[in-house]
Amino acid sequence: xxxxxxxxxxxxxxxxxxxxxxxxxxxxxxxxxxxxxxxxxxxxxxxxxxxxxxxxxxxxxxxxxxxxxxxxxxxxxxxxxxxxxxxxxxxxxxxxxxxxxxxxxxxxxxxxxxxxxxxxxxxxxxxxxxxxxxxxxxxxxxxxxxxxxxxxxxxxxxxxxxxxxxxxxxxxxxxxxxxxxxxxxxxxxxxxxxxxxxxxxxxxxxxxxxxxxxxxxxxxxxxxxxxxxxxxxxxxxxxxxxxxxxxxxxxxxxxxxxxxxxxxxxxxxxxxxxxxxxxxxxxxxxxxxxxxxxxxxxxxxxxxxxxxxxxxxxxxxxxxxxxxxxxxxxxxxxxxxxxxxxxxxxxxxxxxxxxxxxxxxxxxxxxxxxxxxxxxxxxxxxxxxxxxxxxxxxxxxxxxxxxxxxxxxxxxxxxxxxxxxxxxxxxxxxxxxxxxxxxxxxxxxxxxxx
Amino acid sequence: xxxxxxxxxxxxxxxxxxxxxxxxxxxxxxxxxxxxxxxxxxxxxxxxxxxxxxxxxxxxxxxxxxxxxxxxxxxxxxxxxxxxxxxxxxxxxxxxxxxxxxxxxxxxxxxxxxxxxx
Numbered sequence: 001x002x003x004x005x006x007x008x009x010x011x012x013x014x015x016x017x018x019x020x021x022x023x024x025x026x027x028x029x030x031x032x033x034x035x036x037x038x039x040x041x042x043x044x045x046x047x048x049x050x051x052x053x054x055x056x057x058x059x060x061x062x063x064x065x066x067x068x069x070x071x072x073x074x075x076x077x078x079x080x081x082x083x084x085x086x087x088x089x090x091x092x093x094x095x096x097x098x099x100x101x102x103x104x105x106x107x108x109x110x111x112x113x114x115x116x117x118x119x120x121x122x123x124x125x126x127x128x129x130x131x132x133x134x135x136x137x138x139x140x141x142x143x144x145x146x147x148x149x150x151x152x153x154x155x156x157x158x159x160x161x162x163x164x165x166x167x168x169x170x171x172x173x174x175x176x177x178x179x180x181x182x183x184x185x186x187x188x189x190x191x192x193x194x195x196x197x198x199x200x201x202x203x204x205x206x207x208x209x210x211x212x213x214x215x216x217x218x219x220x221x222x223x224x225x226x227x228x229x230x231x232x233x234x235x236x237x238x239x240x241x242x243x244x245x246x247x248x249x250x251x252x253x254x255x256x257x258x259x260x261x262x263x264x265x266x267x268x269x270x271x272x273x274x275x276x277x278x279x280x281x282x283x284x285x286x287x288x289x290x291x292x293x294x295x296x297x298x299x300x301x302x303x304x305x306x307x308x309x310x311x312x313x314x315x316x317x318x319x320x321x322x323x324x325x326x327x328x329x330x331x332x333x334x335x336x337x338x339x340x341x342x343x344x345x346x347x348x349x350x351x352x353x354x355x356x357x358x359x360x361x362x363x364x365x366x367x368x369x370x371x372x373x374x375x376x377x378x379x380x381x382x383x384x385x386x387x388x389x390x391x392x393x394x395x396x397x398x399x400x401x402x403x404x405x406x407x408x409x410x411x412x413x414x415x416x417x418x419x420x421x422x423x424x425x426x427x428x429x430x431x432x433x434x435x436x437x438x439x440x441x442x443x444x445x446x447x448x449x450x
Numbered sequence: 451x452x453x454x455x456x457x458x459x460x461x462x463x464x465x466x467x468x469x470x471x472x473x474x475x476x477x478x479x480x481x482x483x484x485x486x487x488x489x490x491x492x493x494x495x496x497x498x499x500x501x502x503x504x505x506x507x508x509x510x511x512x513x514x515x516x517x518x519x520x521x522x523x524x525x526x527x528x529x530x531x532x533x534x535x536x537x538x539x540x541x542x543x544x545x546x547x548x549x550x551x552x553x554x555x556x557x558x559x560x561x562x563x564x565x566x567x568x
Binding site: 047049226227247333337 | 480481482483485487488489505506508509562563564566567568
């Protein structure tokens with residue numbers, strides 16, 4: 001998988017990069033979420049400033065078979081604004097924590113976006129014609145003097161330049177005391193869940209004034225709090241099943257048919273810990289930052305600080321595979337604790353529905369990102385950098401030298417830039433196109449065709 | 451049974467580490483070595499990593515914050531002193547500095563279009 005080609009190995013090439021070039025990053029520009037829609041035609045990003053930018057893939061030009069369509073800006077809007085909770089004297093950040101697309105039902109596109117407290121359903125629709133020929137109004141909107149109207153005409157629709165409009169259709173507010181970390185749309189396409197540190201709520205997409213609490217792990221006495229919910233997701237096929245992960249590295253699978261309040265799990269996934277390896281950092285680095293079901297729903301993937309684990313839903317006592325993302329950081333945990341990097345929340349994703357490959361991807365530091373091929377058991381490290389800017393040139397694999405003599409082209413652990421973190425990545429649902437977010441830039445890579 | 455971390459039972463754990471050295475190359479397992487660095491340098495940690503204080507801090511993550519009690523106490527103190535010059539102060543609402551509107555972080559600055567769309 002070292003970019004050498006052959007067989008089904010994917011050769012990744014730079015395609016596009018979006019965002020400012022300068023190093024001085026405004027906080028609002030920090031990308032906080034990236035998500036393809038179900039067809040892959042649209043790619044949404046959310047940022048710390050509460051803004052959503054949606055890119056649309058160009059229709060493929062039949063004569064240009066050497067690359068797939070480029071992504072260009074389709075729509076951009078302010079999803080969330082900063083708010084102030086007067087009761088608690090706390091600011092509510094406008095940062096978009098997650099975006100999830102609804103499957104397309106009609107001409108318009110819908111997505112859910114959430115900050116720490118409020119989820120919003122946005123409708124993105126196209127307008128490419130407008131009515132002209134009113135009797136009482138001029139084309140510029142001014143009212144005509146009625147006494148000058150001597151004939152009547154029927155207004156007609158005429159084509160206009162495409163306008164893409166985003167409007168908030170539902171606001172799901174006031175249901176979360178703690179900070180929302182996840183939203184997940186159910187396979188019934190009618191309901192969705194939202195999860196905060198201690199509770200998970202079930203919503204109906206049409207109803208904003210009511211929400212069912214389905215998980216509540218808040219202890220009666222807060223002094224007894226030992227773990228928090230870190231992520232949650234609905235099963236892709238079973239509409240009564242969902243999972244949630246915790247800061248202690250466990251995943252609980254719940255079935256909503258069992259009871260209204262799913263405080264008792266149906267399955268508990270936990271890898272036994274080696275007690276001789278336990279340290280102050282063990283619990284912190286075992287905290288799961290992301291959980292994602294495989295497309296089939298048979299497996300799920302979790303990301304903790306140092307690794308990616310694949311779990312078979314039929315086996316609770318250990319993962320079936322574990323991939324080390326950056327094991328060389330285990331001997332740097334003290335510094336990473338002091339500079340807070342140990343709390344960074346990396347996401348992970350599966351490749352799209354291409355059955356020929358079974359690959360998982362996640363980010364790391366120094367703008368590196370990693371892919372693990374479950375079939376070949378090989379892995380690769382690539383870098384999102386403007387220096388690799390030539391389209392159709394295969395990206396060069398990177399290697400980190402953990403200790404000892406550094407080979408040429410390797411980078412030593414101490415030279416890694418821990419401010420350059422790739423927390424968010426997304427894989428096109430059907431093609432080998434990936435979107436990788438650095439702090440404030442969005443990179444799009446494609447596999448080399450022919 | 452190992453005593454909870456950070457309560458002075460460190461010697462018990464060092465004993466265990468010595469057992470481990472036979473298995474691990476180069477001595478102490480990396481995580482334990484990192485833990486030793488943390489305890490050696492910094493102030494007393496005192497709390498279980500998974501303990502409620504640690505998680506409570508996580509639950510209350512939030513910018514700014516204004517405590518009217520703090521504000522009035524500080525105002526009373528300031529009565530006979532000169533107000534300090536209002537420079538940017540990240541620690542709003544706490545301590546002696548009374549926040550003024552100029553101190554508050556710029557909000558709504560993101561009404562500018564995202565540079566991703568540029």
